[in-house]
Amino acid sequence: MASEVDTAPRTAARLLAAGASTLGVSVLLDSAMEHYRGSFRNPAMALPLAASAISIAFDGSGRGGGFPRTASHSASVAIGLTGLGFHTFNVFKRPSGLTFNNLFYGAPIGAPGALILSGLLGAASDRLSGDGGALGSGRLLAGLAAFGIFGSVGEAGLLHLKGSFQNPAMWLPVTIPPLAAASLAVDAMTGVPRPWTTALLGATALVGTVGVAFHAYGVSRNMGGWRNWRQNLLAGPPMPAPPAFAGLAIAALGAVLLMRRARG
């Protein structure tokens, strides 16, 4: 129907922008806390804060396009790629290089990937606000979102392994989101969005949201609890991290919407 043709790309663009913003907020707060913990020893540690803050401003402002936005998204991707390099170097410079202990306690090797994804999703949203081009089918974006969710699962899995899965809820982000990502990946390949992909993505967004509460509880279980928040926010599980799942799931729902539209 004509009305669907008109509104679906715009709604999808909004979902992508919302997902990119959520991811950006997660990156901003998480890298702010983690890099503060690391005393900003390398000046480059300030870059992801700047990049994510600017992109949030653009992604949150709705309609757009133009050079400043494109430059912002490109910067996010470039800084994220640089971050991957720095973090990998940080892990490998430790004794014995690639070991579980170094992956647990070195710079989180996959974390800068979230900034790359935020930039890509923001750029995709801008593109969809325009003519959409090759992104219009939603399949490429669904594949990207699935890849992003798998990456976040890897990071959550690694860090929850570090925490020895001491609380059964720590299994949630390594069970539900991978199912959602796998289902989404299949849909991206076939081009046929299935209802339960949507349901799983909704559940993934929920996991990302309640994850904040679980992490807040985790903070309270450190010595001194919330009364000692200045230390325990940094020592406990990272509260800004779980919304990355929500951001990716929201963006993925935008991709699903595009795929549905493409199917008519």
Add this chain to the structure above:
Amino acid sequence: MSADDPQQVPRAKGGRAPDVFEPGGWVPMRSHSQDEEVDFVIVGTGAGGGTLACKLAEDGFSVVAFDAGPYWRPLEDFASDEHHQSKLYWTDERITAGANPIKLGANNSGRSVGGSTVHYAMVALRFRPEWFKARTRLGYGADWPIDWQEMWKYYTEVEQALTISGPINYPWGPRRPRYPYRAHPLNEAAKLLARGAEALGIDWTETPIATLSAPKGKAHRCVYRGFCVTGCSTNAKQSVLNTWLPRALTAGAEIRDLAMVGRIEVDKAGRATGVHYHREGAWHFQKARNVVVAGYAIETPRLLLNSACEQFPDGLANSSGLVGKNLMVQLNQAAWGQMKEEVRSYKAPPSLTISEHWNYEDRGKDYFGGWAYMSQGPLPITWVKELAGQRGLWGQRLIDEMARSNHNVGLKMVGEVLPDERNRVTLAEETDRFGLPIAKVEFSYSDNDRAMMKHALSFMDDSLAAVGATERWKEWDDTCHLNGTARMGDDPKTSVVNADGRSWDIPNLWVCDGSVFPTVGGVNPSLTIQAIACRTADRIKALSARGEL
């Protein structure tokens, strides 16, 4: 003196015991009358006695466990102050003798409910399997009457109970199950051990230690405060005090703190009938069907010897004449140096990395036995004592050296001392405040010990040199841990107790602590003591089921 000073007034009485997880908290405790003949009286609540009390209570036996020390609540009783925390050590008068008299206190004793595990370094290592048959397989010391495969099972039980944080894969020995919690982040001192080991071409790993890397129940995870060996004030340390004993209380065991057992009573038939103990200013007698001595390698033989009576004039369980003999310390020598960059080695648990290479490699040694070495993190008072006592610094030179202690790095060994009957615990003429003869502790290094020290110090020094440490020096005189003095074995003529810790002479008298070790190996003993306690409990349960107690 405060009415709630746990060093002056017993806390565990009146049907309640301290809740170690809550300031001012209490948990219910079953109480037994002194006339009630309980199934087991256990003397000591450390790695041996505390673990056994838990296991026996969980098996349904009635248990009263005594400890001479106070019942602490770590969250409210422990300070970040080395001097104050010396309250955790057994500093009663003892006589030390021999060619190399050992220093008693911090490194080898505890006077607390929970024993020395309240201030131990938490290093949780398994024996090398061959050590259980050291005489047969390696040609030195004595064989244990227990097989390593059986011990492997009990090690696993203890590692689970203490939620040990350890590496994903352990580089030495037969396969072991995954440690319950992941290893901790490495401090700089630990990384320097790792880099040194890599330079020398040997394996290293994160030390399996009994402090939490993630929360567990009411216990917080480690905050890397670094005061582990003076008592953990956050409960991250998994000591007998906050693991086995809360379980013991839940299962119905009674614990009596500030209760010094002075004598085991034996009847005409040659069976133990109970113990005389001093509490709240008076002597009392607790009846029991079985008595377990778990006072560690000095107080265990002291109590057995002090309980000499008409039937057993040389002390209880001493027909072999071996009670008090074969005292084994462990070598605790260290290599030290200075790094250009800051190390701050005292942050975090002191021994985060380890190499057990020389426990498992016998080639290239001109001595028997094994040794491990670990990274170090001495607290300021400990370090100033080392510099003054071992290195001879004083005055301005000492002040200058302390001012740059942030750059200090060290490696310390835990080395196997062989059993030798000349190293022993006997009774002195002098008596203590309870009127009990005090222990005389004799120890001398052997040529084997000196050869091991020489090799270890040279190797550790090489490791420090390989990471660029300068102004290196060697600390030649330090020991840790105490074992032996009531050896277990297969033959009543050459051992004090059998594999179950049961005395050959008095069938209802048992020993359950590091005293029963025929050999000590090159690893910290606490895990093995607890594993032995778990095994002893299982054996007692089995014997009881067969009516053989």
